[in-house]
Amino acid sequence: MYERQYSVYVWHVGDFKLDSCRVCGAPISPFMSFGQMPIANGFLRPEEFADEYFFELAPAFCSSCHMFQIVEQPEPQAMFHENYAFFSSTSKYMQDHFKAFADDVSERFIAGRPSPFVVELGSNDGIMLRNFAAAGIHHLGVEPSANVAEVARSNGVETISVFFGAETAADIADQHGKANAILAANVMCHIPDIQGVALGVRSLLADDGVFVFEDPYLGDMIEKTSYDQIYDEHVFIFSALSVAEAFRRHGLELIDVAPQVTHGGSMRYTLAFEGARPVSSAVETILAKERAQGLDKPETYDRFRMNCETSRRDLMTLLNELREAGKRVVGYGATSKSTTTMNYCGVTPDHVEFISDTTPIKQGKCTPGAHIPVKPHADFAAAPPDYTLLFAWNHQREIMANETSYTDGGGKWITYIPKVEIFP
Ligand code: JHZ
Ligand code: ZN
Numbered sequence: 001m002y003e004r005q006y007s008v009y010v011w012h013v014g015d016f017k018l019d020s021c022r023v024c025g026a027p028i029s030p031f032m033s034f035g036q037m038p039i040a041n042g043f044l045r046p047e048e049f050a051d052e053y054f055f056e057l058a059p060a061f062c063s064s065c066h067m068f069q070i071v072e073q074p075e076p077q078a079m080f081h082e083n084y085a086f087f088s089s090t091s092k093y094m095q096d097h098f099k100a101f102a103d104d105v106s107e108r109f110i111a112g113r114p115s116p117f118v119v120e121l122g123s124n125d126g127i128m129l130r131n132f133a134a135a136g137i138h139h140l141g142v143e144p145s146a147n148v149a150e151v152a153r154s155n156g157v158e159t160i161s162v163f164f165g166a167e168t169a170a171d172i173a174d175q176h177g178k179a180n181a182i183l184a185a186n187v188m189c190h191i192p193d194i195q196g197v198a199l200g201v202r203s204l205l206a207d208d209g210v211f212v213f214e215d216p217y218l219g220d221m222i223e224k225t226s227y228d229q230i231y232d233e234h235v236f237i238f239s240a241l242s243v244a245e246a247f248r249r250h251g252l253e254l255i256d257v258a259p260q261v262t263h264g265g266s267m268r269y270t271l272a273f274e275g276a277r278p279v280s281s282a283v284e285t286i287l288a289k290e291r292a293q294g295l296d297k298p299e300t301y302d303r304f305r306m307n308c309e310t311s312r313r314d315l316m317t318l319l320n321e322l323r324e325a326g327k328r329v330v331g332y333g334a335t336s337k338s339t340t341t342m343n344y345c346g347v348t349p350d351h352v353e354f355i356s357d358t359t360p361i362k363q364g365k366c367t368p369g370a371h372i373p374v375k376p377h378a379d380f381a382a383a384p385p386d387y388t389l390l391f392a393w394n395h396q397r398e399i400m401a402n403e404t405s406y407t408d409g410g411g412k413w414i415t416y417i418p419k420v421e422i423f424p
Pocket of ligand 1: 086090091092186187216233263332333334335336337338356357358359392394395398399402
């Protein structure tokens with residue numbers, strides 16, 4: 001099934017490095033390399049170190065269709081499987097965010113329909129769909145990682161465990177009818193076969209239906225030098241420019257955009273069949289803003305590369321100084337993003353003693369590549385370090401609110417987005 005659904009993608013797996021754009025086929029080449037990288041969510045035990053998988057993490061920008069993409073990606077099964085380590089519901093703030101997302105879609109596109117049907121791609125543990133389930137709305141989650149899908153089912157969210165593509169879409173439409181809304185959050189940027197998804201959306205979406213998805217936003221990544229958004233799972237970092245172009249090719253029109261603060265700066269894109277719905281003025285506004293920011297120009301990415309190098313140098317200077325001064329440094333949040341940070345910068349267990357993380361499946365294991373132990377929050381609370389390196393910088397507000405006793409007791413934090421800094 002995988003081979004058929006990912007017929008475009010199978011050409012690009014393994015050691016093969018892509019030299020043409022996944023969207024338009026124009027020639028592309030990387031403008032920088034983050035070096036050898038492991039699977040971002042591949043937490044492992046010491047006995048597994050010897051067999052750890054690495055690939056070269058190298059991003060490219062397509063000057064033709066403006067898609068930002070990595071040129072080499074591990075096979076999907078190496079990333080999304082029955083031991084997938086990221087559970088969306090670990091953040092209370094994200095639970096509220098997805099409730100608001102679901103409410104917004106319901107009000108604008110679902111209310112008043114006789115028997116609406118909502119599909120979510122990559123529905124993880126059901127963090128968004130459970131809001132539709134609670135309202136008694138016909139829904140279906142499509143989630144390839146079997147373990148998180150099982151959690152969703154146990155929460156009353158109807159879920160199938162497959163990769164989404166043209167064939168799955170046709171099966172769903174046969175069984176359930178056409179969808180009024182197809183949703184995806186932090187998922188579209190994970191799927192290399194964007195063409196296959198577009199075909200799937202076309203065959204599953206009702207004539208006046210909407211496809212609404214959000215992902216980390218290229219504009220924020222460039223502005224904040226948040227290079228850690230780039231890792232194996234994130235094959236694309238989208239902009240309105242690139243999304244509009246990628247889907248225009250399949251008769252789908254970008255009709256609205258809405259910036260989000262989640263994941264350090266995201267964008268929500270709403271698409272519909274061309275001409276089926278009015279286009280918001282927000283679309284032209286964001287396209288103009290992106291051109292002014294230079295997101296359509298290769299020079300912007302050369303500057304980004306230099307900013308990444310500065311960030312790496314500053315972080316390692318600080319961590320080396322703290323190590324020499326005998327300070328204890330602990331990491332907070334064993335994020336996917338931190339795999340890029342630690343492996344690109346060269347952070348070792350000599351710099352960071354352990355990383356505190358509330359996700360049970362990560363605890364007791366080590367981080368990919370850098371091999372820093374991951375421990376429960378109780379270990380952090382029991383022996384507060386001098387400095388805490390905030391790998392989950394995107395959850396800063398929530399974490400600061402929970403850690404007032406550490407901070408009030410003199411504990412210091414280190415962030416590296418948008419620049420390396422100690423606070424308070
Ligand atoms: P967090 C994930 O990236 C994975 P990650 C995925 N690839 C994706 O696309 C992005 O999201 C958008 C822990 N934590 O949300 C929980 C605490 O320990 O930044 C998580 O392990 N204490 C699908 O992995 C991690 O930090 C806390 O108080 O970069 C946060 O991971 C909080 C709030 C979190 O996503
Ligand atoms: Zn292209």
